[in-house]
Amino acid sequence: MKGRPILGTLAVLGYIIMIVPILFVVSTAFTAGDALTFPPQGVSLRWFGEALAYQPFVGALLSSLQLAVVSTALALLLGVPVTLAIQRGKIPGKSLVEGLFLSPLVVPELVVGLALYQQIMIGLHQTSFVALLVGHTVLLLPYAVRVTGASLALADPAVEEAARGLGATPLRTFFSVTLPLLRPGIFSAGLLSFVTSFNNVPLSLLLQSRQFRTLPVTMLDYVQQSYDPMIAAMSTLILAGTVVIAIVAEKTLGFAKIFGGINK
Amino acid sequence: MSRKPALLLIPGLVFILFGFAIPSAIMLLAPPSTDTADVFARFGAMLTDPYDLAIIWRTVRIGVIVTVACVVLGFPIAYLLARSTSRFAGMWLALAIFPLLLSNVVRTFGWLVILGSQGAFGQLLVVLGITDQPPQLLYTELAIVLGLIQLFLPLAVISCYSAVAQVDAGLDHAARGLGATKSQTLWKIVIPLSRPGILIAGTLVFAGATTAYTTPYLLGGSSQRMLSTQLFSYASVSVDWAAASATALMMTLLVFMVSGLSSLISRKAGVTS
Amino acid sequence: MTTAAEFTGVTQAYGDTVAVDNLNLQIEQGKLTTLLGPSGCGKTTTLRMLAGYITPSAGTITINGADATRLPPEKRNLGMVFQSYALFPHLTVADNVGFGLKLRKVPATKRRELVMANLDLVGLAHLADRKPKALSGGQQQRVALARAIAISPSLLLLDEPLSNLDARLRVQMRSEIRRIQGETGLTVVLVTHDQEEALEMSDTMVVMRAGKVMQTGAPATVFTAPANRFVADFLGYENFLTQSDGSLLTVRPEHLRVAAAGVVPTTPGLTVAAVVRESVYRGVDHIVTMTATDATGTPITLVSTTRRDTLTADAGFQPGDLVTAQARDHEIVRLTSEN
Numbered sequence: 024m025k026g027r028p029i030l031g032t033l034a035v036l037g038y039i040i041m042i043v044p045i046l047f048v049v050s051t052a053f054t055a056g057d058a059l060t061f062p063p064q065g066v067s068l069r070w071f072g073e074a075l076a077y078q079p080f081v082g083a084l085l086s087s088l089q090l091a092v093v094s095t096a097l098a099l100l101l102g103v104p105v106t107l108a109i110q111r112g113k114i115p116g117k118s119l120v121e122g123l124f125l126s127p128l129v130v131p132e133l134v135v136g137l138a139l140y141q142q143i144m145i146g147l148h149q150t151s152f153v154a155l156l157v158g159h160t161v162l163l164l165p166y167a168v169r170v171t172g173a174s175l176a177l178a179d180p181a182v183e184e185a186a187r188g189l190g191a192t193p194l195r196t197f198f199s200v201t202l203p204l205l206r207p208g209i210f211s212a213g214l215l216s217f218v219t220s221f222n223n224v225p226l227s228l229l230l231q232s233r234q235f236r237t238l239p240v241t242m243l244d245y246v247q248q249s250y251d252p253m254i255a256a257m258s259t260l261i262l263a264g265t266v267v268i269a270i271v272a273e274k275t276l277g278f279a280k281i282f283g284g285i286n287k
Numbered sequence: 288m289s290r291k292p293a294l295l296l297i298p299g300l301v302f303i304l305f306g307f308a309i310p311s312a313i314m315l316l317a318p319p320s321t322d323t324a325d326v327f328a329r330f331g332a333m334l335t336d337p338y339d340l341a342i343i344w345r346t347v348r349i350g351v352i353v354t355v356a357c358v359v360l361g362f363p364i365a366y367l368l369a370r371s372t373s374r375f376a377g378m379w380l381a382l383a384i385f386p387l388l389l390s391n392v393v394r395t396f397g398w399l400v401i402l403g404s405q406g407a408f409g410q411l412l413v414v415l416g417i418t419d420q421p422p423q424l425l426y427t428e429l430a431i432v433l434g435l436i437q438l439f440l441p442l443a444v445i446s447c448y449s450a451v452a453q454v455d456a457g458l459d460h461a462a463r464g465l466g467a468t469k470s471q472t473l474w475k476i477v478i479p480l481s482r483p484g485i486l487i488a489g490t491l492v493f494a495g496a497t498t499a500y501t502t503p504y505l506l507g508g509s510s511q512r513m514l515s516t517q518l519f520s521y522a523s524v525s526v527d528w529a530a531a532s533a534t535a536l537m538m539t540l541l542v543f544m545v546s547g548l549s550s551l552i553s554r555k556a557g558v559t560s
Numbered sequence: 561m562t563t564a565a566e567f568t569g570v571t572q573a574y575g576d577t578v579a580v581d582n583l584n585l586q587i588e589q590g591k592l593t594t595l596l597g598p599s600g601c602g603k604t605t606t607l608r609m610l611a612g613y614i615t616p617s618a619g620t621i622t623i624n625g626a627d628a629t630r631l632p633p634e635k636r637n638l639g640m641v642f643q644s645y646a647l648f649p650h651l652t653v654a655d656n657v658g659f660g661l662k663l664r665k666v667p668a669t670k671r672r673e674l675v676m677a678n679l680d681l682v683g684l685a686h687l688a689d690r691k692p693k694a695l696s697g698g699q700q701q702r703v704a705l706a707r708a709i710a711i712s713p714s715l716l717l718l719d720e721p722l723s724n725l726d727a728r729l730r731v732q733m734r735s736e737i738r739r740i741q742g743e744t745g746l747t748v749v750l751v752t753h754d755q756e757e758a759l760e761m762s763d764t765m766v767v768m769r770a771g772k773v774m775q776t777g778a779p780a781t782v783f784t785a786p787a788n789r790f791v792a793d794f795l796g797y798e799n800f801l802t803q804s805d806g807s808l809l810t811v812r813p814e815h816l817r818v819a820a821a822g823v824v825p826t827t828p829g830l831t832v833a834a835v836v837r838e839s840v841y842r843g844v845d846h847i848v849t850m851t852a853t854d855a856t857g858t859p860i861t862l863v864s865t866t867r868r869d870t871l872t873a874d875a876g877f878q879p880g881d882l883v884t885a886q887a888r889d890h891e892i893v894r895l896t897s898e899n
Contacts, residue, residue, distance in 0.1 A: 027469070030363040037360035037444075040437050041386055044397020047407060051400050059400060062407075101302050104295035114293065124299065127307055131498035131542060133515055134535045135307060137522050138314035145319060161307040164299065181646035184613055187633040188640045189660035189711060199659075203650040222390040224501045225515075229522065239392040243501070246396070255400070258393040265389045272388075273381060 049262065052255035059252050070256035080257055083241035090152070090227075090237060091220040094159035098216050099209060101160070102167025107201070109168070110175045111183070124168045127161050135161060136229035144230065151232035158226040163216040170215060174208025175201075207276055214272055218265070315536050318528040329533035343537060346514045349428065350497040350541075353435040357492045358485060360436070361443030362451075366477065369451040370459070383444045391438060391501045398434050398506055399425065426508040434502040439495050443488040450484020451477060483553050490549040494542045514538045562589035563625075564715055564747040565610060570619030572605050572771075579605040581771035583619070587715070588764060592741055592748040596758040597768035598794070603751045604719060606768070610749065611717055612636050624714055639708030639746075640717040643724065645700045647692035653679070653703050654688040660711035678706040681740060698729045705737070709744060716741075718750040722757065734761050755795050759783060767791050786810075789895055797893065798863045799885075801832070804855040808895040815891035816864040818848050821882040829888040834862055836881040846876045850885060 055065030074080055102124070108114055109121055127135065135158060143154040182204065186196040227237040236244075238261075246254050317323045333339040368380050386394060401407050402424040409421025424430055454477055462472040478485070503513040512520075514534055521531035565587040572580040580602040587593050587610075595603035608614045609621060612633035620629045628636055647656050658675045666674065679685040682702035692700055701721060708716055718737070722730045738761055741748050752758050758765045759779045767774045767782065767790075775787040786792035789800060792810050799811045809830065818836075825831060834850035842865075850862040862885050877883060 033363040037364050041440050047400040048397045101299040105299040108295040131538050138310035142310040157306040179644050181642040181644050185646040190634045190663040218388050258396050261393050
């Protein structure tokens, strides 16, 4: 940053806005007092204990994990074959098909949520879990298609031809060559999908029910009613979990590589 | 495998059509027990109703401010990191990207602590003797803007970073060697060449900021409604499908218009340069 | 001769573009055949049709006498080496080479034996446990070769196998491939755009242009008697002179000598008056570019790269010098058809 006073100042300001609010949440989570104030009064872990004993949070956490795992698996199961068809098959209107699978990124999530609320929950009388599973899977499909597609596009198609030439059937070629090549892409897509589903608010808010409510929605509800450090403690726990995921991502594939797939 | 690509496509295609495209189209144009005409009538009324217009205008205004701020703050981060030779550059980049993995709800709570009535910022002003009483910063447009900048800045950093990283650093050296100052090099070489990435950054941030729900809900409350919070209230509080569809239509059109405009600009730039 | 593979009336068209046009070709058993030509001549398409990656639009392909036109690649038992080598990045060198054997259900001990034997053949037995990424380009190339040979293919197909190697390695690999071909007795089909490679390596060369075969023959035959202007041009002939009867003569630049105007040749041959346009010193020779007129009155460019007899820094001819370009009778090639 030397010799770049203006750029340096703007960059520092940017980091402050991105990071400092997170630090405030963490610091207030360790308060010994009763109020969500700054500076915190004393240091204790009591609010972490309370958050983990608070049944609605624990229940919602389990719901969120369940939904994230199932919708990620479903999105990969549907999305990876689509990627293969787009990247390796000769299908007409290829870019149109790809555009369709990426379009959930463009349409506002509230629109999708409301649409599924009307069609699936009201229209078809399905449970909120079914509606949420459909909604989250739709939301994750773009990652499954694009991120795995990016890793497949980098792979040499001749590798698959080589396998065929050596005597492998198309199915055998898929399992012994294509799938291993796709593995890093599937891993990135799965990781991004899991996090995206877990953190989602708009869909989870519109499609919730008394029986099934995700953690972010429960936390939003909670903060409307009571404004105490338990919410900061729960947030800090989520932060810790996210840091673990980030470290796993960095150690296995590298952060930038995983996120490289979102853009472009 | 390439013989039957259509079979691979079918499950995904069915899912995205029936789980997304068709329901969304129905919701926007013909919601349950509502005439399409009612949706359009409500849409027309929004454009003349002062209350609705205020919400639309606030949404656009906030979207533009947040977009500009994210590019102005995000590009320098991206540029400095892309050109840095420090071994910590990777760590700083990870720090800028990491918030994308973190829940919006968690990220937004921070502002409650900072801007709330007993929050850090107000207390600081009192301690410094600038005001006697902590000012009301929560439930203001400023709060929403700050929250959204925090939310979308990482996205702007990634887009700008991949754009700047693609600009050969040798060009910077060449420009400097030909007598350009650092800032001339930045404005005449790096920025023009990374314009597509900056444009993508702007589009992503605008689309995100104008449709985000958590931030205006937590930081704007009911006094600072945006299209997203308004849509939610039509859908779940007043259960007015026509109004909800009209609002959703407005939001969708806004996002489509901006991304259409952005791809138009980048296409035009692609032709001339 | 025994035919290992045969193309009969094979055409491959993508929409309006015809990549291969009514091809008739026989690949001789136990020999090395090269498909030579510039990019877009259809040589790679021909090879890929033989391997089964592309199905011809028309015609038949037989391998060992059996119709293979529509047979999928995995049922052809051909060994192919790709231009990009196409090694499986997630498998070790040994597992790459053993891939085809595993599919053929060769028992593990026998497989290991064959893998090592084939790696030995290419001199890479010591790298068996490495991943492809840890190998140099030349080593990857050898692994690809070993992998293709390991399955005891009925034909070995090489798609521009040397084009990604640096110049020295490329020359070394030429004789290496010939050696392996000799040791294994394999029938090899090699695709290349490098005439030198084709001349050095082939038993039979097939020169192709725009989807058609221009000439087939042994390297010496094709080199000394190119069938037409295209083949001559591709093999490095320059100095094309149309005669008054419409026939075409050509002389290689290294055979065209330059003498001062008025010098009469001692041996019968060709003498053309010319003006020097440019003369460039190249160490072993000068490259002299001249302007002349052929028998039909058309201005032509002549190029001579005659080797100098002595080591001298003499600049030779100067631009503007009036000279005669000369070639002896046995250095002149008469082309039968203009094309």
